Amino acid sequence: MEVGIVAQRNNSRAAALAAELRAALGEDGVGCWFDESTAAAIGDPAAAASVAGFDAYDLVVSIGGDGTFLFAARGAGGTPILGINLGEVGFLNAVRPEGAVDAVREEVGAIAADNAEIREAPRLTAESDGFESVPAVNEIVVTGRRGHGGGATFDVDVDGSDYTAGHADGILMATPTGSSAYNLSEGGPLVHPSIDGLIVTEMAGTEAMPPLVVDGDCEITVRVDDADHIVVVSDGRRPHELDVPREITVSRTEPPVRLAGPAADFFEALGKLS
Incomplete structure (x- = not known):
């Protein structure tokens, strides 16, 4: 061993x-x-x-x-x-x-x-024209330049169906594990880790749709046409700059995170956020 x-x-x-x-x-x-x-x-x-x-x-x-x-x-x-x-x-x-x-x-x-007794939690990855992000436990973020005068127009599809289109700082896609991290700070929902879901949250959208939770097996497509460039970030690290126009697909990837030992008490941990 x-x-x-x-x-x-x-x-x-x-x-x-x-x-x-x-x-x-x-x-x-x-x-x-x-x-x-x-x-x-x-x-x-x-x-x-x-x-x-x-x-x-x-x-x-x-x-x-x-x-x-x-x-x-x-x-x-x-x-x-x-x-x-x-x-x-x-x-x-x-x-x-x-x-x-x-x-x-x-x-x-x-x-x-x-x-x-090993539990599993999903990982996400982003792919685009030969690029593949580092797998994420918490979230994948697709963003333009943040702040005044920044952002871009993002078109977001879920399994090929239009979800939202508009100007925003970025689009954040999180696992339930990551719902209490960056997603929460951007106004996204808390999702219990037992839920098989994928969260989509617009970041500072000018006419933002509400945050969305879809089935964990869904595929999210983000398209950007009007920025100088975009950046894909996995769990807050290893930002990768991509040219525009660009289409990025975010979905589950293998292997999942395999968790050993006792499970954390989600609600006890929530109490420490305040």
Whole structure:
């Protein structure tokens, strides 16, 4: 068994817990590998590995907040991820630090015995003329230049049917997992993670349609003709600039995120947003 561990950067508590996990799992004969920042923080650069290769391990452990979880998920592929919450909102991280060692040991044992209860959450990707975005756990954003005098005219179709057309800063397409993140700040709806849906939210539209929740298998097409360029962003990172006119298709992609350990209490996490 091998476990990949990512600790929140510049967080001594997260680094200390990563070192504690390594010691405990080492006693069980489990190999541990860390992203470069975590390996440096615990003083063991020889244990560093690229997060991009974490899909080769049996389990990935994220220590920190939802941002750390998203970073770990980018390289985890179909490998199960267990999130340890260090006082953040914790939509993706259900394990408290005081129970982390036992929880990780229990999950490693369950995976080894092939009886782990793994949940799945969707990922999204954007495609256009040979371009494919990095898969997103939370959201894909298609945007023009934001602010005064910015934006573009966006035409949005859902499975080939017109949904909206008009001037906006951008179009945001989110999973239920991401409904409480950027989507919420742009006026989009909260969607419980048990719902099989895809959210479409106009960003600062001049004559905006209400946010829309459609079936999770729907395909969203965004067309732009009148901007200098547009930018596609996946989970707030790796912006990719594309020329215009342009048509972009957003839909589910494989593999889904595979979540290990106990499920987070969605409503408890909501209470931490205020």
